[in-house]
Amino acid sequence: MISNKMAREINAQINREFFSAFLYLAMANxxxxxxxxxxxxxxxxxxxxxxxHALKFAKYVQDQxxxxxxxxxxxxxTEWSGILEMFEDALLHEKKVTAWINDLYTLAxxxxxxxxxxxxxxxxxxxxxxxxxxxxxxxxxxxxxxxxNGTYMMDRQFGKRQGD
Ligand code: MG
Numbered sequence: 231m232i233s234n235k236m237a238r239e240i241n242a243q244i245n246r247e248f249f250s251a252f253l254y255l256a257m258a259n260x261x262x263x264x265x266x267x268x269x270x271x272x273x274x275x276x277x278x279x280x281x282x283h284a285l286k287f288a289k290y291v292q293d294q295x296x297x298x299x300x301x302x303x304x305x306x307x308t309e310w311s312g313i314l315e316m317f318e319d320a321l322l323h324e325k326k327v328t329a330w331i332n333d334l335y336t337l338a339x340x341x342x343x344x345x346x347x348x349x350x351x352x353x354x355x356x357x358x359x360x361x362x363x364x365x366x367x368x369x370x371x372x373x374x375x376x377x378x379n380g381t382y383m384m385d386r387q388f389g390k391r392q393g394d
Contacts, residue, residue: 231294231295232291232294232296232343232345232346233341233343234296235337235341236334236337236338236341236343236346237291237294237296237297239333239334239337240287240290240291240334240346241291241298241299241301242301243287243330243331243334244284244287244288244291244298244300245284245300245301245303246327246330247280247281247283247284247287247327248280248281248284248300248303249303249304249306250280250283250323250327251277251278251280251281251284252277252303252306253306253307253320253323254273254274254276254277254280254320255273255274255277255306256306256307256308257269257273257310257316257319257320258270258271258273258274258277259308260308260309260310260316261273261313261316264312264313266313266385267385267389268384268385268386268387268388268389268390269313269316269385269388269389271388271389271391272367272388272389272391273316275391275393276320278393283353283356286352290346290349294345307319312381313371313381313384313385313388314368314371314372314375314381317364317367317368317371318368320364321361321364321365321368324357324360324361324364325361327357327360328357328360328361331350331353331354331357332354334346334350335347335350335354338350367384367388370384370387371384
């Protein structure tokens with residue numbers, strides 16, 4: 231059984247994971263609107279992944295005998311200047327998520343909550359991958375900066391992303 235405080239903090243993280251999903255879906259929508267169908271696919275897969283993160287946290291809260299409580303979400307941004315700015319925003323957002331997960335881990339250490347520490351390790355590793363994926367896309371797009379052809383080719387590349 232985890233503490234009420236820990237359950238509350240993980241509930242907050244569930245909402246943030248759903249917001250992440252919402253943000254990536256907004257990016258997918260804007261990418262599709264601008265004809266970047268590969269990026270739209272990439273962002274849609276990420277939207278699905280974020281929902282899985284939320285549900286993974288939710289199952290943990292329930293397995294630990296607490297109730298999952300959903301909260302209102304802020305509206306995501308809906309317009310980006312291009313796909314480079316989109317991936318830059320995604321990276322900034324993932325860095326925030328990494329910091330929140332680190333805060334949860336710090337709390338789990340303080341509470342000597344070994345089960346939550348163990349559960350969080352998957353997310354700590356996942357965040358390394360999320361940041362690396364964004365960094366990779368950003369540096370690829372920076373290499374073709376200003377070139378419409380290059381950006382188009384990169385968009386096609388992003389569209390080859392496989393689901394998990
Ligand atoms: Mg996530």
